[in-house]
Amino acid sequence: MIVPRKLTAAVFVALLALTGSSVGAAYLDLGVFNTILALAIAGVKASLVALYFMHLRYSSKLVWLFAGGSFFWLGILLALTLNDYLTR
Amino acid sequence: MKHYLNAGYSVGSWLLTRDHKRIAILYLLSVTFFFFIGGAFATLVRLELMTPAGDLVISETYNKLFTMHGVAMIFFFLIPAIPTVIGNFLVPLMIGARDLAFPRLNLASWYLFTAAGLLALGSIIFGGVDTGWTFYTPYSTTYANTHVFLMAAAIFVAGFSSILTGLNFVVTIHKMRAPGLTWSRLPLFIWSTYATALLFVIATPVIGITLALIAIERLLSVGIFDPALGGDPLLFQHLFWFYSHPAVYIMVLPALGVVSELVATFSRKRIFGYGFVAGSSLAIAILGFLVWGHHMFVSGQSMYAGMIFSILSFLVAIPSSIKVLNWTATLYRGSISLRTPMLYAIGFMGLFTIGGLTGLFLATLGIDVHVTDTYFVVAHFHYIMVGGTVMAYMGALHYWWPKMTGRSYPEAWGKLSALIIFIGFNLTFFPQFILGYLGMPRRYHAYPEEFQVLNVLSTAGASILGVGYIFPMFYFIGSLFARKKIGDNPWGATGLEWRTSSPPPEDNFRETPVVTEEAYDFAKAEEPELP
Amino acid sequence: MTERGHAPQFDDLEQQHEAATLGMWVFLMTEVLFFGGLFLGYIVYRLAHERAFAQASSHLDVALGGINTAVLITSSFTMALAVHAAQTERRRRLFVFLLATMALGCVFLAVKGLEYAHKFREGLVPGPRFTHEPEQQIFFSLYFVMTGTHAVHMIIGVGVMIGLMALALRRSHAAAVENAGLYWHFVDIVWIFLFPLFYLVGRHR
Missing domain, CATH: 1.20.58 (Methane Monooxygenase Hydroxylase; Chain G, domain 1)
Structure with missing residues (x-):
């Protein structure tokens, strides 16, 4: 594109x-x-x-999936760790 | 006939190859080497534990022995073994491609792995590491005066190799499937390898940065874990287990895929509930990221976090038991033949179940507090890693050996070894459940006298297990010199890898295969050449 | 491989191009998680040392940080133009924009080096030579580790630009330039978050 x-x-x-x-x-x-x-x-x-x-706007769904997936897993890392730190 | 093995005999034709099949063989040699290195350390550990007194080695040496056993086995054998050997060989063949998407990157992965292996060997030769394979801070950063830096560098580089392999698999499986090979027609080994590749790509960078931080902290004393500088060692544990728990699934997911293939072929039946077995691989890959805190129940994380991680840990049991249930249902009224690979598959099902169920004990907060850092934990993860991954790896080697080499292994020796390994394994590790439950802590070179009987049993089992592993090495090598060649599809199996010749030609298929039926359609499969 | 040919494992050029793009995005996924571990550390320690972070941040030079942000964004702009030139097969223009991108990357690294030198002189390196309030050390540990990791990525990026410039002398290789662009832009995005998290904490006090 x-x-x-x-x-x-x-x-x-x-x-x-x-x-x-x-x-x-x-x-x-x-x-x-x-x-x-x-x-x-x-x-x-x-x-x-x-x-x-x-060019993400013009990319295939598959590329969106991987771009989104990385933030999904980053979210897991942050959320479950903070789930510990914020409830100490 | 021309095939990948006789396409060239020079050293360069191997070391500069881009053929995924040859790279698989290179990996086979590398991981086998580290399997025996790790095994040697295990032998010394078991020898020391024959007697209650710490009389063979001093405690410092013992710390190094179990550390290097763990590092060699986990990072240099269990994690790479099935993906890089079996996966490298089979992924393009199973999906009807001429090679992986990035063949040069694949070779680069092997070189990185080799470089990592040399760094690890260097660390071992210069005197080793004594931190445990977990590298917990602040011991690893501040107090240990062993070769932590070299070993951390080794694992960092090995991680790069894992990432590139995972990336290659993900892209290959997405983009290079043969015409007609839709996702719902993929062999289950491909599904589980895909899930594993995702884990490689997502989890490995986190251990990379974590060990880089350890290395930086040791080298420049600018680190973010040092409590003296305001750091928090628990943060290290969170980051470490964010990788290292999914790493358990990196080890076992490919094994689950192998067993699905074996069970289908040797029952001559389509796997029961294909969609569920395929989906459960992805479910394990995702759920595997939500449970790492169960390694930290007694570390000082909040009680609330402990409860959440405990509940989430139970969820992993669901996709795991779907697999076992579906294999069992596949066996039901199947036409079962108990060839060597199938013996390994059945052994896997039993041992994996024991390992998984004891995992539920450990996921239960109250019980875990009682058995944390005891031999119960050691027994549990060996049932998964050795009883699971190594059994499946052995099954896979036997099953695809005719495809890889065009030669068959001696069946009687194969069955005998499988039996020896099964008996030796259980004798080694079952007593450790009892030892742990009675309170014997792990990572000590001495123990009270009342534990001796069970420890002697365990050491006896380990020597039987060792014999079981050495047999296959000899008969596999011996089979290469056998004159008798074997047909292209000796098991009467389905799947594209059996449609090409054995060993496969350099570009895998003389013409691109077209897939028109579901996976495991044994009604249309050839009859087995070996009954 | 000729300019229009594809590697033997692929069926056609389109499949090869799609595979290359997907491969780069999968690689960037690993990069997100790689930096993610560091950002997690930042969040955990900032929550624990809110006040020390605000004070420590005032030792950083907003002007230099801001200039560097602008430099990096400009380099991303020239990189996007380089991709455009490669796609439309204008090799001279491609070479110029790659050169500009590389030069801006070097400017960024030079400014970063200046800042590091300041910090060394002012006793802001964590450890025994730290001359400020001890609680601020963790801020500077994170600062050096995170901007340092970012700088290593920049150095790799500069190397990639040099390689692409050499390639551009012979042919315009759109797929390679596009992938390098994805990498360069990603490294830019990391800085877009590092800048406010380190330079702009507690400025209003």
Whole structure:
């Protein structure tokens, strides 16, 4: 799949803007939302890179399955470990 | 006739081969070597435990013996054995492909494995490791003054080899199946190898980073587990068992696949409940990731986490027992022939069941607290790893030996060895259940006198077991020089690997096979050449 | 293998291409779990040492970290353009974009090296020479291990770029460039998470 260069450029600009807003938001006092916002912005950036730079949006279901699967198992690792640490 | 074995005789034609069948043979030599290394350490352990006093070796040496027995057997034999030898040989043949998707990567996996093996040997020769195969911190990072760094590096590199093999299998099974070979027509060995390959790919990187952290902590003392720097050793245990529990399924899933093939062929019946047997492999692969905390019941994890892990552990019993039930139902009214591979398969079913059921004891929080770190645990996992994996591996070697070499092994010797192994195995490990239940702790070189009778029985069993393993090595090698060749499908089995000649040609099939029927359709199968 | 030919184990070029792409994604799955172990460590220790993390983070240079983030995102952009050039078989352009990607990767590593040197001088390396509040050590252990692992991946990526540039002189090999791109973008994604988790903790205080 060939992604048009204009779209690639738009994603690039969005990524830079999100980086700037992430730094800016870090200096506002939002309580616990500082971390949540920082991770949310990082998540959006990562999704943009995966969907458009890595062509995930145009990929087969099988590729989606493996891309999703890695986060499924990462989730198991994090959830079951924290299940111990948060209940000590 | 040209086939993969006589396609070239130079050393280079082997060491630079890209043929999955030759790479399987290279792996066969490597893992057999480590099986005997691990066996040698086991022999010394059993010799020491003949008498209650620690009189053969001092405790420090004993610590090294059981550590290196564990490392050699687990990382260099049990994990790679069936996938890299039997799987490498069979995956392309069973799915009607000319080779794996990435043949050069496959060869690279073997070289990585060899490099890892050399590092491990180096660690052993320079004086060994005494941390136990589990490398628990802070002992492994701060206090042990043995060759932990080298051994951690060895396992890291071996992990790379596992990952590349798993990746190769996953892609091959997805993309290179012969026309007509849908997922619901795949042999069950392919299903279980696929599940194993997923485990390789998902679990192995976690042990990679964990051991890398151990190595970094030892080398640069910048580590994240050191309690003195604010680290938590329990985090190591979580990461370690996130890999090492699924690793048990890496060892046993391919074995389950082998047994499914053997049971079908030697009952001449389609496996009972094919869909359930296939699905249970994937279920084991997924559930296997949810239970690692049962290794940490007494380590100080929260009681709540312990309960969750205990409940989840029971779930693994469901797909495992589906397999055993379905094999038994396949045997029912089958036309059973008790050839050597089938003896191993039946032995597997019994031993795997004992190993699995005692696993349920250990999954029960209350009982586990009583038997943690006793010989009960040692007996349990040997029933799974040796009674399960090694039995299936031996069965697989006998079953596919005619395909790999075009020669048959001597049946009488085969049956005798299988019997010796079964008896020796039970005599070695059944007393250990009792010892553990009575409270004998593992990993000590001395013990109270009342445990001696059972320990002597166990050592006697181990020597019988050793004899049982040495016989096949001789008759397999001997069979290579036999003049008598064997037909392409001596067992009258189904499956694409039996449709090509023995040994198979370099590109596996003279023309791409087309699959039109379900797996294990014995109504259409040839009659066995060997009754 | 000729430019249009396929390896003997495959039926056609399409099957080969699909296998290569799937293989790369399966490899990235292992990478997610590889870094996942480290992120787990980060979460566990941050929950245990919330205050020390916030204080320790203020020793990091947001300007340098931010510049590096921009550098890496730009390199991902040039990598995406290199993939485009390879797919449309424009070899000169492919070479230029690979060179740009590699150069930006080197800039990133150089800035990282500068930062490491600062930390060494300021006594922020965990262990006996650590001159700050002891509870902050675990933050810097994680910082060095995680950014170090990321940097190793960057160095491998730079090596891959050099290999592809050599290849681009002879032919445009779209499948190889695409797979290298997947790897490069993945390493970028790891940094996208590392940046806020290390540099932006507790800045508002």
